[in-house]
Amino acid sequence: MDFQVKFTVNDKIFLKDPENSVLGRQIIKNAIDLIYRIGFESFTFKKLAIEINTTEATIYRYFENKHRLLLYILNWYWSYMSFLIMFKLQNIEDNKSKLETIIHLLTHELPESSGTLDYNKKYLNHIVIAESSKVYLVKDIQEINKDEVFKPYKELCLMIAQIITSYNPSYKYPRSLSSTLIETSHYEQFFIHNLPRLTDVSPENRNEFTAMFLNDLVFKALL
Amino acid sequence: MDFQVKFTVNDKIFLKDPENSVLGRQIIKNAIDLIYRIGFESFTFKKLAIEINTTEATIYRYFENKHRLLLYILNWYWSYMSFLIMFKLQNIEDNKSKLETIIHLLTHELPESSGTLDYNKKYLNHIVIAESSKVYLVKDIQEINKDEVFKPYKELCLMIAQIITSYNPSYKYPRSLSSTLIETSHYEQFFIHNLPRLTDVSPENRNEFTAMFLNDLVFKALL
DNA sequence: TAACAACAATAGTATTACTATTTAAGTTCA
DNA sequence: TGAACTTAAATAGTAATACTATTGTTGTTA
Numbered sequence: 001m002d003f004q005v006k007f008t009v010n011d012k013i014f015l016k017d018p019e020n021s022v023l024g025r026q027i028i029k030n031a032i033d034l035i036y037r038i039g040f041e042s043f044t045f046k047k048l049a050i051e052i053n054t055t056e057a058t059i060y061r062y063f064e065n066k067h068r069l070l071l072y073i074l075n076w077y078w079s080y081m082s083f084l085i086m087f088k089l090q091n092i093e094d095n096k097s098k099l100e101t102i103i104h105l106l107t108h109e110l111p112e113s114s115g116t117l118d119y120n121k122k123y124l125n126h127i128v129i130a131e132s133s134k135v136y137l138v139k140d141i142q143e144i145n146k147d148e149v150f151k152p153y154k155e156l157c158l159m160i161a162q163i164i165t166s167y168n169p170s171y172k173y174p175r176s177l178s179s180t181l182i183e184t185s186h187y188e189q190f191f192i193h194n195l196p197r198l199t200d201v202s203p204e205n206r207n208e209f210t211a212m213f214l215n216d217l218v219f220k221a222l223l
Numbered sequence: 224m225d226f227q228v229k230f231t232v233n234d235k236i237f238l239k240d241p242e243n244s245v246l247g248r249q250i251i252k253n254a255i256d257l258i259y260r261i262g263f264e265s266f267t268f269k270k271l272a273i274e275i276n277t278t279e280a281t282i283y284r285y286f287e288n289k290h291r292l293l294l295y296i297l298n299w300y301w302s303y304m305s306f307l308i309m310f311k312l313q314n315i316e317d318n319k320s321k322l323e324t325i326i327h328l329l330t331h332e333l334p335e336s337s338g339t340l341d342y343n344k345k346y347l348n349h350i351v352i353a354e355s356s357k358v359y360l361v362k363d364i365q366e367i368n369k370d371e372v373f374k375p376y377k378e379l380c381l382m383i384a385q386i387i388t389s390y391n392p393s394y395k396y397p398r399s400l401s402s403t404l405i406e407t408s409h410y411e412q413f414f415i416h417n418l419p420r421l422t423d424v425s426p427e428n429r430n431e432f433t434a435m436f437l438n439d440l441v442f443k444a445l446l
Numbered sequence: 447t448a449a450c451a452a453c454a455a456t457a458g459t460a461t462t463a464c465t466a467t468t469t470a471a472g473t474t475c476a
Numbered sequence: 477t478g479a480a481c482t483t484a485a486a487t488a489g490t491a492a493t494a495c496t497a498t499t500g501t502t503g504t505t506a
Contacts, residue, residue, distance in 0.1 A: 023484090023485085039363075133360065154418070173440075175421060188403070195359065199402065239453090269494085278455055
């Protein structure tokens with residue numbers, strides 16, 4: 001089985017839909033590679049243009065600025081994660097298993113698909129961990145939020161919150177626990193690799209640590 | 224009672240200690256005000272120089288770049304928070320009360336002191352919430368970390384972790400719970416004000432919400 | 447008071463973020 | 477077919493930003 005999944009990204013994020021042209025898709029694919037390599041602060045449209053043999057101005061016809069391009073990538077990620085969760089939960093009845101599956105998905109690399117035009121999931125994962133908070137930790141968040149560009153994040157959060165409520169209807173903070181779960185899965189993974197003293201990771205459980213910690217945390221919270 | 228607290232900040236963060244000159248102290252004080260006003264991305268040494276009637280080059284004699292200046296401010300915050308916690312826990316015997324006090328401190332504005340040369344605590348709090356992750360979510364974190372510039376954060380994290388262990392010696396993730404507590408206290412406060420759908424806040428409990436959520440989360444985790 | 451640090455200002459440069467305008471490449475339809 | 481009309485992408489900029497090399501100025505101490 002092989003298939004391509006396409007998500008509709010809010011058209012206020014881009015000026016010209018990158019999904020509709022070869023160049024547009026190249027921009028996204030290479031942006032992911034480049035942001036992974038040099039980090040979002042060093043990433044510029046000039047450098048990206050050189051990578052794909054075009055000019056800065058051309059990229060500016062697709063995105064207003066680099067912040068919007070990152071927002072596009074994260075919208076794609078949040079939509080993809082929502083899809084993956086729905087897909088994987090299909091035949092699971094037990095709410096505990098559902099939450100365990102979600103925690104596993106949030107704390108491990110995205111499954112690599114075989115489509116050639118597909119984005120590099122390893123890099124995408126890395127970007128989500130290290131750069132995602134930079135799309136909302138900005139001064140003009142209120143203004144940006146009006147365009148509903150965080151809708152996929154809110155939907156992902158709500159979807160998990162609903163499963164939390166199914167598991168324990170009396171729990172009072174389903175959405176906060178959901179956003180905490182998402183955010184914590186990212187930065188604990190970041191800390192493990194870069195500031196391990198802020199965690200209790202040990203060399204043996206590096207890969208499973210974040211999932212173990214979050215499973216413990218979430219199910220105790222929902223007892 | 225009125226007193227000034229001074230913290231020794233790792234001297235690898237600055238080129239010239241801003242504590243040792245009037246201009247240096249002006250740089251820090253006005254940097255906090257300016258970052259609060261316009262956000263870290265828009266903040267430049269040029270703009271700061273205009274604020275305090277000096278030149279860019281002068282500020283570059285104190286700090287290598289704006290990232291280091293933010294790091295200096297956060298080192299000060301982490302040290303101050305550690306001090307505040309130690310101070311407030313003085314006569315508390317009960318470990319549960321200790322943790323409740325810590326959660327209260329992390330989720331509320333810093334107490335305003337009366338010293339005139341002191342930093343604006345309201346602004347500092349805002350900066351910690353919205354900008355702190357930008358000091359470690361950078362590509363060269365490994366390199367930067369070698370200078371021990373995150374020591375105050377690690378010490379704060381460890382201090383809380385030790386109280387967690389005192390409260391429940393069998394709990395397996397004291398440091399991760401501690402870093403989660405610190406980080407979650409920041410971004411839940413951010414979400415409440417900017418993306419409330421990611422939380423369960425209601426107009427009535429806005430001020431106490433983060434503390435309520437974290438108290439519930441932490442004490443259930445430590446049962 | 448000469449020597450020499452420490453400090454801060456001047457005057458730059460290279461890069462970055464972004465735009466206005468022009469040129470080229472399709473499409474549509476009489 | 478080819479004129480009219482879109483759409484796409486390149487050229488060639490500008491203003492702001494991040495950072496540096498050099499010079500001048502002040503203060504200290506021997």
